[in-house]
Amino acid sequence: MKIWIVWLPNVWKSTLFNALTKSYAADAQNFPFCTIEPNVWIVNVNDERLEKISKISGSEKIIPANTEFIDIAWIVKWASQWEWLGNKFLANIREVNVILQVVRVFENNDITHVNWNIDPKSDIEIINSELILADIETIEKRIISNARKARGDKEAELAQKVFESMLEWLNKWNLAISLELTEEEREYLKDLHLLTNKQFVYVANVNEDMMDIQEEKLREILWIQDKNIPICPICAKLEADMIDMSSVERKAFLEDMWLITTWIDNLIKTAYNALGLQYYFTSGEKETRAWTIHKWDKAPQAAGVIHTDFEKWFIKADVVNWEDFVNYWGWPQAREAWKVKLEGKDYVVQDWDIMIFKFSN
Secondary structure (H helix, E strand, O other): OEEEEEEOOOOOHHHHHHHHOOOOOOOOOOOOOOOOOOEEEEEEOOOHHHHHHHHHHOOOEEEOOEEEEEEOOOOOOOHHHOOOOHHHHHHOOOOOOEEEEEEEOOOOOOOOOOOOOOOHHHHHHHHHHHHHHHHHHHHHHHHHHHHHHHOOOHHHHHHHHHHHHHHHHHOOOOOHHHOOOOHHHHHOOHHHOOHHHOEEEEEEEOOHHHOOOOHHHHHHHHOOOOOOOOEEEEOHHHHHHOOOOOHHHHHHHHHHOOOOOOHHHHHHHHHHHHOOEEEEEEEOOOEEEEEEEEOOOEHHHHHHOOOHHHHHOEEEEEEEEHHHHHHOOOHHHHHHOOOOEEEOOOOEOOOOEEEEEEEOO
16 A cells, blocks of 8 residues: 655644654755655554464564555645646656645644645645646546547547546546546546545644544534545654654553554554555464455455465465454464354455465465
8 A cells, every 4th residue: 555645845744754654764854845756665554463463372573564655745836737846746646545635733833834824724725726737637638539539439438428527527626536436437547547536534733732633623624524535633743752762651651641552553544444455464473464455355365465376276264353362362272262263265354353274276
């Protein structure tokens, strides 16, 4: 999963990126065009279950699920028209899965807002407008190139209707992903890699005293009423304060705030959920590992992420709930307690499953 972080200047996005990657990978200086070349970082999806499962198995190592975050230059108004910058960074995100838009909600007189006032709604409109303008240009070119073919080809004619509907939708300043289309109709758009035809997640960078803000209030501030678009509050400053903490110090810091996981962990999991992703576990003496799959994937597909032959030659799978695995101290006792089930090809894998696959060759 690839996630692109998009932002206006001075929203503390680079501070957030540094905290996200647990490093100082991004240049957090407070001036324009400080990040023109993309920073790419692989970030683990922290899950406390892995450590508990690993302890039972006596695993030598833990391998969590991970995702790729891409940090590119910030967007300003008219960026989509700038050959020297706009097209450069817009091209970098054609293949990403999620657009994570960081929106400034916090007040800080030492950090000047690019538009001189804090207006999250306006910030979102500026960024979305630039992405929509880039998509309009893409769809217009396709309509022109497809026009002649559409006169004699039924499939091309159907595609042309989708392109024209999408152009009309974009011209009303709507995101491509919000246009209601069938799965067959969306296939015509697939190779266009429209920027706004991706899953959006809005990250509201708030002050310390706003961390307990309710979702409805946050949606009101950002003017995001579509419940299909996730919103995450986060305080980049607090996350940055935890960068140099040890795991013990971090845990104590979170406990003081009555938290188990960090806001960044919640953010990563929100992005996972937005894409319809989840993971299952395998565990043994060598390693305990989380394997990323799509929700509703069946057992053979889950086996296939380990090795394609596992899906091809799949027979059955031993499956146990991770809590039962921990509570009964591993496979033997869990089997004795009838907590391990033998599942076939139609079994839909769950987020809490630990699995052992059986296959032929």
